[in-house]
Amino acid sequence: MARNAVQFQKGLSEAAFEDLYGTEAKCRELVMRWRWPNGFECPVCGGTSDSEVKTRGLFQCSACRRQTSLIAGTIFAAIKVALRVWFRAMYHLTQSKQGISSIELGRRLGVTQTTAWTIKHKLAQVMMERDAEQQLNGRVELDDAYLGGERSGGKRGRSAEGKTPFVAAVETTPEGKPVRIKLRRVTSFCNHAISGFAKRSLDPTCEVVSDGLACFAAVTEAGCQHQVIKTGSGPAAARTPAFKWVNTALGNIKAAITGTYRAIHQKHVPRYLAEFEYRYNRRYDLAAMLPRLIHAAVQTPPMPYRLLKLAEVSA
Numbered sequence: 053m054a055r056n057a058v059q060f061q062k063g064l065s066e067a068a069f070e071d072l073y074g075t076e077a078k079c080r081e082l083v084m085r086w087r088w089p090n091g092f093e094c095p096v097c098g099g100t101s102d103s104e105v106k107t108r109g110l111f112q113c114s115a116c117r118r119q120t121s122l123i124a125g126t127i128f129a130a131i132k133v134a135l136r137v138w139f140r141a142m143y144h145l146t147q148s149k150q151g152i153s154s155i156e157l158g159r160r161l162g163v164t165q166t167t168a169w170t171i172k173h174k175l176a177q178v179m180m181e182r183d184a185e186q187q188l189n190g191r192v193e194l195d196d197a198y199l200g201g202e203r204s205g206g207k208r209g210r211s212a213e214g215k216t217p218f219v220a221a222v223e224t225t226p227e228g229k230p231v232r233i234k235l236r237r238v239t240s241f242c243n244h245a246i247s248g249f250a251k252r253s254l255d256p257t258c259e260v261v262s263d264g265l266a267c268f269a270a271v272t273e274a275g276c277q278h279q280v281i282k283t284g285s286g287p288a289a290a291r292t293p294a295f296k297w298v299n300t301a302l303g304n305i306k307a308a309i310t311g312t313y314r315a316i317h318q319k320h321v322p323r324y325l326a327e328f329e330y331r332y333n334r335r336y337d338l339a340a341m342l343p344r345l346i347h348a349a350v351q352t353p354p355m356p357y358r359l360l361k362l363a364e365v366s367a
């Protein structure tokens with residue numbers, strides 16, 4: 053699909069969303085189907101027959117008598133909001149290219165900003181875990197950047213104080229068309245961090261191109277090939293064809309972050325990056341992104357709120 057086709061695809065209209073997921077019953081039905089594809093399964097004893105306690109929306113296991121709710125043990129149990137509110141949140145998170153702040157999300161969902169924040173970060177955590185194991189292949193453009201501080205997405209050379217360093221890697225086809233992206237926070241731009249990043253995120257067959265930043269040579273410790281292309285500095289560097297896609301992506305991240313968020317706390321950076329990465333890697337099918345996220349959200353065990361707030365997820 054050409055780039056314009058990606059930008060102008062229809063996605064999922066609000067009307068279509070309402071049709072598919074607009075009522076609590078429709079949302080419950082879908083969660084039920086994906087959580088228990090073979091019918092009810094008791095989380096306590098594994099029993100498979102139940103009687104539904106209709107008035108309270110609970111399922112009672114016929115074997116051990118334990119009552120279970122449809123959402124117990126899923127991320128949806130984190131706060132008391134209806135499933136259709138979660139679904140609506142997933143709609144906004146997947147269909148808005150720039151991302152959405154918790155203030156704006158709260159407004160659209162009719163919940164407080166605090167509630168919207170929890171919903172958003174629970175979902176971003178799902179996105180992050182979903183893509184964590186995937187490695188890039190083939191040709192990879194690699195660059196360094198910072199988030200936070202006053203000039204998000206800025207290049208190195210500016211003051212790094214209060215900013216969070218991260219690496220951006222874009223896999224392209226041999227002809228140089230962008231395929232997938234990896235955005236990972238690093239402790240600093242040192243050999244150790246880049247070597248660790250490469251081992252986790254790049255297949256050993258990768259052919260990495262980067263500018264002259266010394267630490268990028270450490271990708272060879274993960275078995276990757278490495279080619280240095282000197283870019284000079286300033287606007288000319290950003291136009292180097294070899295780095296076209298990683299530069300474009302970093303520009304988009306910068307625009308999205310500065311346009312959407314007032315500030316990003318360092319410890320939450322990985323989840324903001326995960327959100328962007330998740331959308332980028334599924335950009336060819338905007339409409340399908342929602343059911344895929346719903347499916348992932350049903351399947352991904354929750355991270356406790358306390359940990360979510362404190363999470364210092366390593367790069």
Ligand SMILES: [Zn+2]
Pocket residue numbers: 094095096097098099113114115116117118
């Ligand atoms: Zn049971």
